[in-house]
Amino acid sequence: MAKNTQHEVEQFLYQQAEFLDGKHWQPYIDLFTQDGVYWMPPEPSYQTWEGQVAIFAEDKNLMTVRMKRLLHPDAWSQRPLWETNHVVSNVIIEKQTRDEIVVRSRFHMLELRRDDVRHFAGAYRHELRKTKNGYRIKLQRVDMANAQAAYEYVLQAWV
Amino acid sequence: MLQERIPDLTKYVEPDRVRREVYTDPGIFELEMQRIHERVWIYCGHESQVPKAGDYYAVQIGRQPMLMVRGSDGKVHVLYNRCPHRGNMMCGDRKGNAGEFFRCSYHAWTFQHDGKLRSIPMMDSGYAGTPLNKESPELCMKPAPRVENYRGFVFSSLAKDGPSLKEFLGKAIVAFDDMCDRAPEGEVEIVPNCFRVIQHSNWKIFLENQLDALHPSVTHQSTGRAAHEVEKEIAKKTKKGEAPLSYHMLSAFATVTIDKWDNFQTLNYPYGHCILTGYMGLRPQDPDTLAYDKVMIKAYGRKRFEEIVSVNIHHVLIYPGLSVQSPLQQLRAVRPLGVDRTLTEIWHFRLKGAPEPIYRRSLAYYNLVNSPATLVNADDLENFWKCHQGLSSDGGDWVSFARHFGRDIEKDGMVETAPNCGTSEAPMRNQMKAWAEYMRG
Known part of the structure; x- marks a missing residue:
């Protein structure tokens, strides 16, 4: 495998994390293909996002609803100080074809909301399509280690 | 001691307002647990959660950690999650299968699924000369005094006496x-x-919000607007000019403007139970609904089918711990953890025999509204926290429930809101009336 593929994929994942932490919601959504899906199953045993319980199962339309809500002046829960910090690592290319690449990684995310700090961590699995504009996400699966834990407050944006 | 410190709780509740300490005083919270949650019928779970013998779920009733377990006899039992020997919790997991019997991890005492003692290591020699034997109740896991099951929904009461489950539920059934x-x-x-x-707030704040028809278009404006904008875009691009129903579930928060919520009605019953009527437009004429209607008519006949689908309910609140959205097959069980901490356990159900697309509606609502990434409840939780913070201050002594006060219509032992008074605070008045009756002891 070409060394620059590993590098390119890592740069892509870091860029995505940076969009989240910078609250650049539209550029974040634009990283997905037209039919792309962001999926966080409630447990690792889930095989498909369709027709199943999901913490997130969002196509671009639903992602746009979430973005518009986050940006609405009356999204009350968005008023307080709210910051996140993602670190992405352990990047492993699972498979690669001419048009597609599947990559696994691990993340840690610290969230500050008012005076409360929460810590989320888990695994990403990105199914990426190669396009003339670079990689685009067909499916991002997020297996959060604390997915089944009781939530002190809820999740506002993608993890 | 508690009674001395809180001399007359009934003075804390007036017909149209309530003292703030009712929400914030840890002493009152302890008393609530004793006199309400650990006495009345509390929802434990659905029997399909524990299909096989030995299947169990941990459930909190008031301050008591309990187990709902399926016995080898097929019955669902509710037991204190405690070994009678040294008090060790029997099951440390939230759910699981106990196997053929419970076995304490400390000294290997074993118990049947109904809590009866099965064995103690070297019991004959170990307890020779003591009055204890296999039949002694103090050597058994203590069962909840009362357990009843209504159409698969299991309730338990930690008091020996009191109304039956059916009497307690009344019309809220x-x-x-x-x-x-x-x-x-x-x-x-x-x-x-x-x-x-x-939720970082008192349990009653959540219950009061459930039938509060004035809040949705204020609290959930942002989600309603966002969903409505995207809904219109999708509709433009599709042949039929319609977006999926799930968008409608969200956009209704903006399209049903604040004045329209007065068209809803609340029905308020004894023991604090309340119903909010309203339909959310869930009887559309799309092919999925028509296919479901066909199956239903075959099962029930047209007359009964019409009766069933015309039941006009948005929410049913079963005081003090359950909020049910029956047309969407969802429920939220409320477990108070402390005076300012409340856990909600959120479940949904499949209609047995209904086509898959009907389940997908229920699922869409569960994922969008009730998941931990909810597009809706995030703003409620923010309000609940702020309410609790505000009530902890000396800035005022009372919470007001005066909206449409004096217009309630009392008949047949219940209170219904007058026409065009859907935003009435009658449900909160009704809940606090029940609260005061329970707290009188």
């Missing part, structure tokens, strides 16, 4: 009838996932 009757087979089945969200 429609929550379960409406849910089950909408299934062609007359039963629902749990989807085995529980979302758990903790």
